[in-house]
Amino acid sequence: MLLEIALLALFFALGLAVQRRHPSERLRERAWTAYWWTVAPTLVFTAFSTIDFDRELGLALAAAVLASWLVIALGYGYARAVAAERDERGALALGAGFPNTGFVGYPLAQLALGNDGLALMVLYDRLGWLVPSTAVSTAIARLHGRREAAENPSARRRLRLILVNPPLLAAVAAVALRLAGADVTAWVEPLGRAAAEIVGPAGFFLLGLVLPLEPPAHDLPELRKAAGVFAIRFAAAPLVLLGCGVALGTEIPTAFLLGAAMPCAFHLLVLARVFDVRPQLVRLLVVGSTVPAVVAVVAASALVH
Secondary structure, eight states: OHHHHHHHHHHHHHHHHHHHHOOOHHHHHHHHHHHHHTHHHHHHHHHHHHSOOOHHHHHHHHHHHHHHHHHHHHHHHHHHHHOOSHHHHHHHHHHHHOBOTTTTHHHHHHHHHHHHHHHHHHHHHHHSSSSOHHHHHHHHHHHHOSSOOSOOOOHHHHHHHHHOOHHHHHHHHHHHHHHTTOOOHHHHHHHHHHHHHHHHHHHHHHHHHHSOOSOOOOOHHHHHHHHHHHHIIIIIHHHHHHHHHHHHTOOOOHHHHHHHTOOBOTHHHHHHHHHTSOHHHHHHHHHHHHHHHHHHHHHHHHHHO
C-alpha cells in the first residue's frame, strides 16, 4: 500500500513538473486524448464484458441515474438561490452536479476498493447519467456562458462528436458480444488487469498536468458559495444516492457512493474557458474539491489496508 501511494504521488509530481516545464494546452490535450483512446475504453470493455448484471445491480444503476438528475436539480436550485448573475449560477450548478468519476474516480476506486471496485466505478461513470454526462454539462455551460464557442457545429456534427466516444463504443461492443453469446473472458481479463495497473499512475499524472498553478484570488462571498457546492458534492450527493437506493429497495455499492462523492470534474475547466462561465470560480471549485478528496481517500485507504 505504501508503495502504491508513493507511486501515485510520484506521477502526480511528474505531471506538475511537466506542466511547469511545458505549459502547453496542446500537450494536455494530447495526454488526455491518449488516455481517452486507450486506458478508458479498455476499462469500460473489461467491465461490461465481465460484470454480471443481476437485478440488484440493475436497480442500483437505476438509483444512480435518478440520483444524478436530482443532484443537478439541487445544485441548480442552490445556484439560483445564492447567485444573481447567470454565468455564476452556471458555474455553481456545474460544480455541484458533475463529479470527477473518471480521472480521479478510477484511480481512487482502484486504490480503495481494488479491481472489483474499479469495475463498478467504470459502470457508474458510464451509466450514472444514462446519457453522456458531457452532453448535459456542455448544454448547461452554453446556456449560462458569456460567449459561444468559436465554432458552432451543426446538430449533425454535435451528434457525431457525442457518438464517436471511445468508452461508449467499447461499452456497446462488449454488450453486443455478450448478447451474441461470445465469451471473451479469457483474453479480456488480463487486458483489464493491465489497464487497472496503469489507471492510477496515468490518472494522477493527468491530475498534475492539468492542475492550475496560478495563485487564487477570491473574496469571502465567493468562498461561501463554493462551500455550498462542496457540501452538495461531498455530503448531499451520496445521501441522495442512498435515499434513491432505499426508495427502489436496493443496496448501493460502495463504489457508487464513492463516485457520487467525488470532487468536481476536470472537464468543467475546459467548458468554463470555452463558454466563459466564470473560469476563476470553476477553478476554485475543481481544485478546492479535488485536493481534499484525494488526500482523504488515500489516507483512509492507507489506514484500512
